Amino acid sequence: MLTKNSRLRDLYAQPVGRDILRKVLLIAGKSDTLLRLPLISGIKLKSLPKLAGGKISEGFIDSLLKIVNGEPDIPRNDVGAETPTWWKEAVFYQIYPRSFKDSNGDGVGDLRGITEKLDYLRELGVNAIWLSPVYDSPNDDNGYDIRDYRKIMTEFGTMEDFDELLAGVHERGMRLIMDLVVNHTSDEHEWFKKAVAELDSKYRDYYIFRDKPNNWTSFFSGSAWRYIEERKQYALHLFSKKQMDLNWENPEVRQEVSGLVRWWLDKGVDGFRMDVVNYISKREGLPDGDETIGALIGFTGMEHYFYGPRLHEYLHELKLGAFTPHNAFSVGETPGIGMEMSKLLTADYREELDMVFSFDQLETPGNSRFEDYRYDLNYFKKCMADWMENYGNHCRMALFYENHDNPRMVSKVDPDPKYRAVLAKLLATMQLTLKGTPFIFQGQELGMVNRDFLSIGELRDVESLNLYEELIKTMGEADAFKKILSGTRDHARTPMQWTDGEYAGFSESEPWIAAGSDCRVCNAEAQSGEKDSVLNYYRALIALRGAHNALIYGDIKIVDKNEKNLFSYWRSDKSEVFFIECNLGSSMKERRGRLPDAVRVISNYPDMPKKLLRPYEAVIWRTQGISKKSETVT
Numbered sequence: 001m002l003t004k005n006s007r008l009r010d011l012y013a014q015p016v017g018r019d020i021l022r023k024v025l026l027i028a029g030k031s032d033t034l035l036r037l038p039l040i041s042g043i044k045l046k047s048l049p050k051l052a053g054g055k056i057s058e059g060f061i062d063s064l065l066k067i068v069n070g071e072p073d074i075p076r077n078d079v080g081a082e083t084p085t086w087w088k089e090a091v092f093y094q095i096y097p098r099s100f101k102d103s104n105g106d107g108v109g110d111l112r113g114i115t116e117k118l119d120y121l122r123e124l125g126v127n128a129i130w131l132s133p134v135y136d137s138p139n140d141d142n143g144y145d146i147r148d149y150r151k152i153m154t155e156f157g158t159m160e161d162f163d164e165l166l167a168g169v170h171e172r173g174m175r176l177i178m179d180l181v182v183n184h185t186s187d188e189h190e191w192f193k194k195a196v197a198e199l200d201s202k203y204r205d206y207y208i209f210r211d212k213p214n215n216w217t218s219f220f221s222g223s224a225w226r227y228i229e230e231r232k233q234y235a236l237h238l239f240s241k242k243q244m245d246l247n248w249e250n251p252e253v254r255q256e257v258s259g260l261v262r263w264w265l266d267k268g269v270d271g272f273r274m275d276v277v278n279y280i281s282k283r284e285g286l287p288d289g290d291e292t293i294g295a296l297i298g299f300t301g302m303e304h305y306f307y308g309p310r311l312h313e314y315l316h317e318l319k320l321g322a323f324t325p326h327n328a329f330s331v332g333e334t335p336g337i338g339m340e341m342s343k344l345l346t347a348d349y350r351e352e353l354d355m356v357f358s359f360d361q362l363e364t365p366g367n368s369r370f371e372d373y374r375y376d377l378n379y380f381k382k383c384m385a386d387w388m389e390n391y392g393n394h395c396r397m398a399l400f401y402e403n404h405d406n407p408r409m410v411s412k413v414d415p416d417p418k419y420r421a422v423l424a425k426l427l428a429t430m431q432l433t434l435k436g437t438p439f440i441f442q443g444q445e446l447g448m449v450n451r452d453f454l455s456i457g458e459l460r461d462v463e464s465l466n467l468y469e470e471l472i473k474t475m476g477e478a479d480a481f482k483k484i485l486s487g488t489r490d491h492a493r494t495p496m497q498w499t500d501g502e503y504a505g506f507s508e509s510e511p512w513i514a515a516g517s518d519c520r521v522c523n524a525e526a527q528s529g530e531k532d533s534v535l536n537y538y539r540a541l542i543a544l545r546g547a548h549n550a551l552i553y554g555d556i557k558i559v560d561k562n563e564k565n566l567f568s569y570w571r572s573d574k575s576e577v578f579f580i581e582c583n584l585g586s587s588m589k590e591r592r593g594r595l596p597d598a599v600r601v602i603s604n605y606p607d608m609p610k611k612l613l614r615p616y617e618a619v620i621w622r623t624q625g626i627s628k629k630s631e632t633v634t
């Protein structure tokens with residue numbers, strides 16, 4: 001048990017304490033090496049508020065102790081071979097259906113559009129698809145507000161279209177996972193409607209109603225509480241006003257969720273990506289959030305639910321009740337969760353989730369999404385080195401740079417168009433050769449970049465629009481728009497660029513969000529025929545990874561941990577050894593660990609490597625066990 005008399009070093013020695021400390025330092029833009037200084041590590045927790053000059057309150061320490069002392073478990077760190085499974089070997093591809101392909105000319109992507117493009121995905125070589133939500137929804141948050149979990153959104157098609165898609169995926173030897181959004185439902189879900197309309201309905205316990213709101217804020221601006229006139233009470237919504245949080249304390253809610261998971265698994269889907277799943281358990285009594293924590297992370301109240309008291313219990317119950325009988329796969333979206341918590345959520349012996357998306361690598365220390373800054377890949381390297389070396393063999397890391405909630409990685413690192421292709425390929429090289437399971441977001445395989453939206457009127461996302469409204473209360477419209485432009489999720493939601501034709505070949509009529517003109521220089525059709533395109537590079541890399549176990553299960557050894565702008569590592573198993581070298585910057589870089597007998601397998605420059613690595617150059621070498629199959633050695 002930690003107390004206020006415990007020291008920072010005691011907190012750091014405790015897995016969850018370490019995660020939280022590292023998170024705080026990350027947000028503050030400070031390195032965690034600080035904690036190795038005896039003067040700092042010896043500080044008592046109770047002295048922190050005074051030392052931090054008001055930035056940390058007593059409440060901060062109390063919450064910290066509650067979370068840390070509420071987690072008695074310690075992840076096992078025994079080594080041993082990983083258990084092989086399909087989802088460790090797979091390369092996943094995320095589809096945001098609204099923006100992928102429109103088959104009927106209404107400007108909105110749909111299920112038949114996806115079915116049309118299954119051969120494209122098979123040729124790309126991916127093994128599994130994650131579909132963002134396709135269920136019936138009023139689309140306040142593009143399907144992340146579900147009205148009926150067992151019905152397909154009319155705009156996307158019918159259940160027959162879905163069955164056809166699923167069959168098409170399986171016929172091609174691929175798998176399909178759905179998006180499970182069960183922290184909340186739409187306010188138009190019949191449960192919520194009944195909870196509001198019938199005061200003594202059992203559904204009132206499906207949601208979180210209170211006579212008085214607490215001070216929690218919503219991720220989409222403003223208070224997290226909405227006044228419900230009919231009940232004369234407030235209902236909790238961590239996201240938009242139309243996304244009402246479910247009450248997971250209620251066993252009936254948990255049974256409903258388990259039931260709908262089984263319903264889709266019975267249909268044959270292969271698993272789920274679970275939306276903000278670490279938020280499902282909220283601290284009893286819903287205490288006010290600490291204002292100093294709120295100021296630090298930008299949202300008030302999060303300490304009471306991002307790693308809630310009953311999270312493990314709920315996940316374990318759901319796993320045993322629904323996932324295990326179907327041998328189905330799960331990956332949780334878990335914002336704010338660090339490496340040690342990730343271990344406790346995903347270790348194979350714990351039976352909770354199979355993998356999580358941890359987000360620590362997405363922004364560099366001290367930066368956040370709605371800030372205009374250049375992402376330094378040296379930080380990515382530092383993060384990866386840490387996870388590669390410390391995540392252990394009971395857990396598997398999800399490797400990703402992009403999804404439907406984040407701007408494009410190429411734009412974040414270096415928006416200079418002359419580096420676009422080479423940088424996109426560098427990112428691909430790392431993603432497909434580091435140890436973990438890659439998740440590629442649609443368009444990433446073409447090197448798609450952020451859109452140069454011209455005005456707020458071109459944006460569609462509820463998060464951006466709400467934030468804009470909030471910002472213009474205190475700043476000029478131009479500045480507010482600039483901020484939104486840095487981080488808007490709409491960068492990832494522009495139509496997939498299939499051709500250089502009108503509307504990027506996505507649709508025959510004007511898309512729900514403008515396609516812009518980038519498709520003239522970046523589209524799948526043209527790249528398919530160009531030998532050196534980003535798309536063909538992805539195809540080659542995915543095939544390479546699939547053909548070599550060393551790249552999937554092999555050990556990883558990082559060569560030059562402290563060398564700036566250089567990221568070189570070995571991947572090896574009993575029969576093969578690969579050496580990957582990456583220049584993380586836009587200037588020339590001296591290489592390390594050149595191999596005498598190595599054969600170049602693939603690189604993002606067409607000619608042979610020179611003495612120095614060129615801007616963003618990436619090369620994969622192979623030393624032993626050279627086989628004739630699979631890839632061309634140039």
Ligand code: GLC
Nearest residue numbers: 141144181239275276404405
């Ligand atoms: C997740 C989704 C995001 C959505 C939110 C609320 O973060 O990825 O798109 O807005 O949850 O469901």
Ligand code: CA
Nearest residue numbers: 102104108110
């Ligand atoms: Ca359509």
